[in-house]
Amino acid sequence: HAPPAARAGQGRDDYARRLDPGKPGDSGSAEATPIALGILARYLAKEVIAGTALVLLALLMLYAFFDLIFELPQLGKGSYRLPQMFTFVALSLPGHIYQLFPISALIGTIFALTQLSTHSELTVMRASGYSLAMIMKLLILIGAIFATINFIVGDVIAPYSDRMAQKYRLQSMNKLIAQEFRSGLWVKDAKTFVNVEEMLPDTTLRNLKIYEFDDAHRLKSISIAKRGEYRGANDWRISEVDQTLFNGNTVSLKKLTDATWKSVVTPEILSVLLVVPENMSVWNLFTYIEHL
Secondary structure (H helix, E strand, O other): OOOHHHHHHHHHHHHHHHHOOOOOOOOOOOOOOHHHHHHHHHHHHHHHHHHHHHHHHHHHHHHHHHHHHHHHHHOOOOOOOHHHHHHHHHHHHHHHHHHHHHHHHHHHHHHHHHHHHHOOHHHHHHHOOOOHHHHHHHHHHHHHHHHHHHHHHHHHHHHHHHHHHHHHHHHHOOOOOEEEEOOEEEEEEOOEEEEEEEEOOOOOEEEEEEEEEOOOOOEEEEEEEEEEEEEEOOEEEEEEEEEEEEEOOEEEEEEEEEEEEEOOOOOOHHHHHOOOHHHOOHHHHHHHHHHO
């Protein structure tokens, strides 16, 4: 009987010859056929993708668990129950995917290569003609595909899902009546309707319009401000204000550098417009940097 090492070497040679049927008598390293190289590439790619998906799934489950724990104090407010809480957590997952995908790809690739090396599969691949340079090219290609997918998730899906999650959460808690349109967010506050075009991560409002009505539901005033800053206790400081006042048959115009706006509208209510910088699209992040 041949010693174990000899049997292992013979097994690798047999595997290499099966990959390259054109050289049945060659006992050294084989030149793999294009078909065999394609099979090896698909196998290696499948292992790397599977490892990445496994790590990403585990991290997402961990983050979702932490999100559920964080949401427990809000349970029972308005109609915010377990189904609504699970929906909110699910809508928050694309943002987590964008953050966790790079580290998941790194750990998953290392895990896959370690498993292949432990079972001597990398050795068999190289003996079959799949060189180290080919392995590196394949990993670079897979990395480029991963980067493209992560860019799409982070630039298209995550910002939208984050806004949807915040909006759904606030509506479930029966906050102020609010509806989002192309012109921004519309909020009803007693006899006032407020339109906010944009809210920055520091809770600064940009391009807001305040429509105030009297007891007879007649338009009383329109205030258009370029900027609004929350000072706490339902107190907003708005700047660069163009105010139109309606008094019977007369209309007067005012230009104010600064004004105070008292409202129950808070940054929490308007957070449906807010996407944290980590989940912003490239264009929105550039706009925010310009603002700073």
